[in-house]
Amino acid sequence: MALVKFENFSFTTSDKEILSDINFEVDEGEFVLICGPSGSGKTTLLSHLKKELRPNGKINGKVLFDSINIKDLDDTKSATDIGFLFQNPDNQLVTDTVIQEIAFPLENIGMETEEIRNRIAEMTAFFGLDKLLYKNVNELSGGEKQLVNLCSLLVLKPKLLLLDEPTSQLDPIASYEFLTILRRLNEEFSITIMINEHNVNNILPFADKVIFLNNGSVEYFNTKKNIIQEVANDEVFKFYLPDVSKINLLLREKYPKLKDEKIAISIREGRKLLNKIADDLEVFPKDTNKTLSEDYLYYNNEELVKTSGLYFAYNKENIILKDIEFTIKQGEFIGIVGGNGSGKTTLIQLLAGLLKPVKGKIMRKDIKIAYLYQNPMIHFSKETVEKELLLDNETELNNETRKLLKFFNIEHLIYQNPYDCSGGEQQKIAIIKAFMKKPDILILDEPSKGLDPLSKHDLAKKLQTLQSNDLTIVMTSHDLSFVANYFHRCIMLFDGGIQVDNDPKDIFAENNFYTTFVNRLVKDYIPNGVVLDDVKEKWNL
Amino acid sequence: MRMTKIHPITYILYYAILIIFAFLFTNPYYSLTFAICILTLIRIQGIQKEFKGTIKGFIMMGVVIAIINPLTSHQGVTRLYIWNNYFITLESIVYGLILAFALILILLTFTSFNKAVSYQDLLYIFSKKFPTASIIIIMALRFIPFLNYRLEEINKLQDFEKENSDKKGFINKINNVSNSLIVMISWTLEESMITAKSMKARGYKTTKRTSYLIYKINRIDKIFISFIIITAILAILGLIYGDGRINIYPTIRFSFNHFPLDIYYFSFLFLLLPLIYLEIKEEMIWH
Numbered sequence: 001m002a003l004v005k006f007e008n009f010s011f012t013t014s015d016k017e018i019l020s021d022i023n024f025e026v027d028e029g030e031f032v033l034i035c036g037p038s039g040s041g042k043t044t045l046l047s048h049l050k051k052e053l054r055p056n057g058k059i060n061g062k063v064l065f066d067s068i069n070i071k072d073l074d075d076t077k078s079a080t081d082i083g084f085l086f087q088n089p090d091n092q093l094v095t096d097t098v099i100q101e102i103a104f105p106l107e108n109i110g111m112e113t114e115e116i117r118n119r120i121a122e123m124t125a126f127f128g129l130d131k132l133l134y135k136n137v138n139e140l141s142g143g144e145k146q147l148v149n150l151c152s153l154l155v156l157k158p159k160l161l162l163l164d165e166p167t168s169q170l171d172p173i174a175s176y177e178f179l180t181i182l183r184r185l186n187e188e189f190s191i192t193i194m195i196n197e198h199n200v201n202n203i204l205p206f207a208d209k210v211i212f213l214n215n216g217s218v219e220y221f222n223t224k225k226n227i228i229q230e231v232a233n234d235e236v237f238k239f240y241l242p243d244v245s246k247i248n249l250l251l252r253e254k255y256p257k258l259k260d261e262k263i264a265i266s267i268r269e270g271r272k273l274l275n276k277i278a279d280d281l282e283v284f285p286k287d288t289n290k291t292l293s294e295d296y297l298y299y300n301n302e303e304l305v306k307t308s309g310l311y312f313a314y315n316k317e318n319i320i321l322k323d324i325e326f327t328i329k330q331g332e333f334i335g336i337v338g339g340n341g342s343g344k345t346t347l348i349q350l351l352a353g354l355l356k357p358v359k360g361k362i363m364r365k366d367i368k369i370a371y372l373y374q375n376p377m378i379h380f381s382k383e384t385v386e387k388e389l390l391l392d393n394e395t396e397l398n399n400e401t402r403k404l405l406k407f408f409n410i411e412h413l414i415y416q417n418p419y420d421c422s423g424g425e426q427q428k429i430a431i432i433k434a435f436m437k438k439p440d441i442l443i444l445d446e447p448s449k450g451l452d453p454l455s456k457h458d459l460a461k462k463l464q465t466l467q468s469n470d471l472t473i474v475m476t477s478h479d480l481s482f483v484a485n486y487f488h489r490c491i492m493l494f495d496g497g498i499q500v501d502n503d504p505k506d507i508f509a510e511n512n513f514y515t516t517f518v519n520r521l522v523k524d525y526i527p528n529g530v531v532l533d534d535v536k537e538k539w540n541l
Numbered sequence: 542m543r544m545t546k547i548h549p550i551t552y553i554l555y556y557a558i559l560i561i562f563a564f565l566f567t568n569p570y571y572s573l574t575f576a577i578c579i580l581t582l583i584r585i586q587g588i589q590k591e592f593k594g595t596i597k598g599f600i601m602m603g604v605v606i607a608i609i610n611p612l613t614s615h616q617g618v619t620r621l622y623i624w625n626n627y628f629i630t631l632e633s634i635v636y637g638l639i640l641a642f643a644l645i646l647i648l649l650t651f652t653s654f655n656k657a658v659s660y661q662d663l664l665y666i667f668s669k670k671f672p673t674a675s676i677i678i679i680m681a682l683r684f685i686p687f688l689n690y691r692l693e694e695i696n697k698l699q700d701f702e703k704e705n706s707d708k709k710g711f712i713n714k715i716n717n718v719s720n721s722l723i724v725m726i727s728w729t730l731e732e733s734m735i736t737a738k739s740m741k742a743r744g745y746k747t748t749k750r751t752s753y754l755i756y757k758i759n760r761i762d763k764i765f766i767s768f769i770i771i772t773a774i775l776a777i778l779g780l781i782y783g784d785g786r787i788n789i790y791p792t793i794r795f796s797f798n799h800f801p802l803d804i805y806y807f808s809f810l811f812l813l814l815p816l817i818y819l820e821i822k823e824e825m826i827w828h
Contacts, residue, residue, distance in 0.1 A: 052741040079744030091732045092739035095676075096683035103753035105743035116753045138686055152743065354701045371701060377728045378695060381720055419731050 001067070003028040003160060003192050004049060009061035011044065018044050018057070019216045028159070029190040031183075031206055033197060033224075035240045036213035038422045038452050042196040045213065046162045049194070051078045065160070076109055083153030087165045087450070089145035098140070099133040102152045109156070119155045127151050127181070141340055143174025150181070161185070163195040167202075168450035171340045171478045179203055198452045201242045201517045205266040212237050228263050239453040243481070243517040244270035246532060250541040255280060270521045284538060286527035290506055292489060301329040304367055304441060304472060305351060310360035312346055320346050322496040324360070328441065328474060333467050335483040335504060336476045338493035344476040345374070345445055347493065351474065352443045367441060370434035374445040376426040380418040385410075385429055388418055391436065404432045408462060424455035428462075435466075442466070444475035448482050460486045481516045484508055484530045505530045544826060545819055549662035551762045555816070556654040558773050562812070563646040566776075566785045567639050570801060571809060572646065578813035579649045585820040586656045599648045603641035610637025618791050636789045657816070665754040672750040688729065695721045765815060772812040779805025 002025035009022040019041045026032050036042050047053040048063050051073050063070045065082065086092045095101045099120065106116040124130045127147055137145065146166060153161065163182070167175030183206045185191045197203050204210070210227045212220040214236055220227050228245050231237040241249075248264040255277050264270040274281065293299065310324035320343045328334065328351070336344050349355040350362065352371040373379065382388045389401050397405075397414070405411045408428040413421055418429055427447050434442060448456050456479075464486060467473050477483050483490055483504045490504035500507050508515040508530045512523075515530070522529045529535045563575060583592055610633055617632025660682070668675035699717050779785050784805045787795040 050742055053738055075747045076744065079742070079747055084739075084742045086735055086739060088732070088735065090687075091735040093683065094736060094740055095679045099753065100679060104740075104745075107750045107752055108744040108747060110748035110751050113751060113753060113755050116751070117755065120753065136686075137683060138690070156743070349697075352701065353704070354697050371698070373694075373698065377731070378698060378724060381723045381727065419727065 001028075002026060002064075003030075003066060004194070005062075005064040005067075007062045007064065009048070009059075009063055011048065011055075011057055011059055013055070013057040017216060018055075019048075021217055022061070024211065024218060024221050026192060026194065026209070028192055029186070030192055030208045031186045032192075032194045032209045032211060033200075033203055033207040034194060034211045034213060035197070035200065035237070036452075037236065037454055038424060040213045041216040042213055043164050046084070046164055046194060046196060049160070049162055050082055050084045051075075053084060079105065079109060080156040081159045083156065083158035083161045085146075085149055085153060085161070085163045085166050087168055089142050089149060089169060092149055093137050093145065096136055096138075097133070098129060098135050098137060098148055101137060101148055102129075102155055105152055105156050123151050123155050141174070142170050143178060143340070146170060146174075146178055147181070150178075154185070158191065160192045160194070163193065163197075165196050165198065165450065167197065167199060172480070174340060175199065176202055179206065182206070198240075198450075200240055201244075204242050204245075212240065224265060225263055228265070236454070239457070243532060244521055247518065247521060247535055247541075248273060250536065251277065251539075254539075254541060267517065267520050271524075274521070274525065281525055282539065283524075284526045284528070286509070287506075290503060292502060296503075297488065298329045298332050301331055302365070303327045303329055304365050306363045307351070308361050308363075310350060310357050310362065312343070312350060312355065312358050319496055321350070324350075324498060326491070326498060326501060328472060330440075330472060331467065331470055332472050332474075333464070333486070333488045334474045335487040335490045336474070336493065337478070337480065337483055337490060338499075342493040343496060344493055348443050348445060348474060348476055365440075368437055368439045369441045369443060370437050370439035372427075372430050372434055372442070372444045372447065374449065376423075376430035377419070379430045379433055380426075383417055384415055385418050385421070386414040388429065389414075389433060389436065401432065401436060404435060407465075408432060409458075424451045424459065427451070427459065431462075439471070441472045441474060444473070446476055446478065448477055448479045456482060480508060480514070481518070481531060484516050485533075505534070543823060545761065545823055546756075546759065547765065547819075548756050548758055548762045549658050549666055550758075551765050552654070552658045552662070553666065554766065555769055556650060556657070558769060558812070559650050560647050562773075562776070562809075563643050563650060565780060566809065567643070567789075568785045568787050568795070568801065569797075571785045571806070572639070572642055574806075574810055575646055575813060576642075576649075578810075578817065579646065579653060582817050582820065583649065583653050583656075585817060585824070586653060588652065588656050592652055595648075595652065599645045603645045606641040606644065607634075607637040610634070610640060616790050619793075632789050632791070632793060635793055639787075639789070653816075661754065662756075665752060665756060668750070668752050668754075676750065688725065691729070692721065692725050695724050768815060769812060772808040775808035776805055776812060779803070779809070785809065 004026040006022045006024050009019065010017065011019040022045065034042050034045065044055060047055060048059075049065065049070060051070050054070075065073060070078075093101055094104055102120050102123065103116055106119060111119075124133065129147065129151060132140065132144065132148075137148065140148065146169075150166075161182075167178050170178060179202050182193060182195070186193050186206070195203070204224055207224050210220070210222065210224050211218055212227070212231060219234075220230055220237065222230060228241055228249070231241065232249050238246075242265055244264050244267060248258070248270060251273070252258045258273060258277065261273055261276070262269075264273050305328040307324055307326060310321060311319065312321040313319040324347065336347060338344050346355065349371070350357055352369050353362075353364075354371060380388055386397060389397060389405075391398070402411070405414065408431070410425055410428050413425060413429070418426060421429065431442070431444075431447075447459060451459065460482065463473055487504050490500075490502065490507050491498055492500045492507060505528060508519050509528045518532055518535060519530045522535055526535060526538050529538060535541065559579075566572065566575065583589065611629040614633045614636070615628070615630055617630030619631035620628040621631060622628045664675045664678060667678075699721055703717060776785065782805070784801055784803065787793065
């Protein structure tokens with residue numbers, strides 16, 4: 001019997017239809033992945049499964065949980081049986097210590113103290129959180145916070161977990177760990193999971209079924225293997241396939257003998273298929289490792305920023321950056337990568353001048369620098385986008401601003417509140433705002449975080465266009481394939497210093513673990529193949 | 542982590558008695574005994590550092606009270622003329638001094654109380670009676686440092702943008718501050734919608750809240766409570782018989798030669814000792 005059932009469901013708010021004609025069933029123990037561009041109604045779909053979170057509007061049709069209409073579900077049953085995890089790890093924390101946060105839902109349902117403690121003991125041992133129990137939640141890393149949030153849902157012993165882009169704010173390692181725990185919960189405890197996620201490379205191998213949502217209706221709903229073939233030529237959803245499957249699909253076109261094989265989703269399956277056709281595949285030698293020397297496009301450009309012997313720390317015990325020496329040249333597109341807490345944000349804030357170095361010097365030419373925070377919200381203080389973008393003494397947007405709005409395709413937003421825009425749109429508004437200062441260097445902190453694949457691609461293209469018009473761009477990122485696809489220079493931070501400073505493709509070709517999915521797949525054939533285009537070009541796909 | 546677990550109720554009872562006694566026992570010998578014991582306790586509790594910062598403020602306040610009392614109160618018979626026929630009385634000077642001293646003692650007792658009873662202990666007591674109020678306090682405890690951090694970030698950005706623009710001056714400074722606050726408030730309000738949803742989604746307000754905190758009344762609590770009740774009763778009996786308190790108005794009746802070495806004094810002294818004893822015992826484990 002189906003645990004979750006949508007029957008002819010549609011949802012309309014005063015001005016538009018958000019969801020229409022939704023029909024699907026999810027059985028107990030299934031792992032369902034929901035994908036779709038931002039604004040396609042993914043979050044709304046999930047929130048209709050949680051009585052407490054249903055948005056206001058007109059509902060037609062039914063949503064059933066355990067054969068009971070969600071709206072008739074008992075309060076306590078809804079709270080305990082259905083867990084909902086939100087996107088941002090910070091906002092959903094309610095209390096100050098880890099143990100209090102985990103106990104919070106149990107206290108809410110009036111459980112006896114002894115039973116509460118039993119449940120906490122059990123859960124925290126499973127998650128390895130027992131050492132953190134009395135820590136202040138503000139001191140945890142993003143991954144730990146999200147784990148605490150998940151733990152505080154699981155103590156209620158839910159049957160269904162709803163997760164709304166839970167890893168979009170986490171770095172790749174933390175998000176991988178988080179997804180692994182979800183997989184365990186699903187496999188070992190048969191908890192039904194429905195998850196919205198953009199990061200398909202990591203998650204699709206775990207999923208049973210996939211829902212592709214666009215403009216409020218279910219475009220595709222099938223098991224993962226079938227759905228990949230269905231959407232292979234879809235204009236929107238081909239972006240949502242894992243890299244392994246994309247390559248697999250291309251190879252199928254060229255090598256018909258792959259047609260009978262099942263489509264590959266994980267690296268393991270992908271490599272197995274490559275081995276099947278190994279004789280037909282051309283193997284390339286590894287390019288010798290280059291450095292950023294004469295043949296580097298920007299080698300002879302003017303130096304805009306130069307640092308020497310930069311140190312930064314908040315206290316004596318923990319030195320964040322040690323002896324940083326590097327230069328930014330006119331026109332470069334630099335990506336800064338590195339693990340959580342490796343000092344990426346600190347470094348770019350030093351470069352921008354938001355922080356002052358404890359020791360060492362930063363020489364800047366007479367230039368203007370614009371800095372964009374990770375969370376664009378910090379840049380907004382007005383009621384509408386238009387007011388946000390007005391210069392002093394202006395009553396109307398000037399032509400240049402209008403051109404930028406047009407360039408970023410967000411003209412339709414000017415009368416909206418910036419807080420009501422999606423993450424990608426907010427990012428673009430903030431960039432326009434920064435751009436109006438006519439900076440020479442644009443510094444961005446994780447602009448690709450939480451964006452869906454299409455918006456990410458779009459943002460990268462826009463940034464590239466700006467860069468080709470003589471703008472220097474420096475940004476941090478966790479997204480390796482983003483860096484490999486669009487950047488000319490990549491700096492990897494480790495242990496407080498610059499570990500590598502080179503072309504991103506060379507860096508990832510050298511790495512075995514900290515590299516893109518494409519590279520992990522084709523390493524034995526094309527050692528320098530880091531992004532999909534490399535593979536296409538080398539194998540003529 | 543402490544090895545001796547004392548129920549917060551026991552602590553609250555004990556410190557409440559101490560605070561009342563600091564007011565009631567005005568005999569300098571009693572007050573001095575009190576001061577020595579409470580300072581010893583603070584020293585053993587290891588809070589001299591925070592204490593050094595606050596004690597200056599306490600003493601300043603004491604001085605102010607000691608000065609203001611004789612200026613405003615003219616009770617008492619021993620008149621001291623200072624200017625023409627304006628006088629102050631010796632009694633009100635002494636009374637002011639004693640009052641100031643008592644106040645300092647109370648503040649010291651509070652400092653020690655803060656160390657002995659954590660806010661979580663207090664919330665435990667509190668949450669049984671006022672579950673909603675206590676969850677609001679817990680939320681505030683998380684939120685305030687969080688907002689502080691956020692405001693710092695916003696200010697950092699504002700400073701950065703100010704450096705890059707050529708607007709200076711006082712009006713602009715005010716504008717910037719108000720702008721920081723606007724950003725922080727609207728940002729935080731926007732996000733607190735999600736906090737509210739997260740609370741609701743986890744069954745907040747479905748039934749009466751319980752608490753995960755667990756405290757048992759142990760043998761040590763029973764001994765502790767009986768001990769302080771017996772000593773407190775004896776000391777109060779002493780007070781009734783005129784021991785431990787001095788009369789100031791209308792005339793001071795007190796002689797330094799009369800040291801009150803009797804059962805009442807000793808029960809007062811013993812009342813001050815149990816925590817010192819327990820703290821020392823705790824320390825001994827590690828040496």
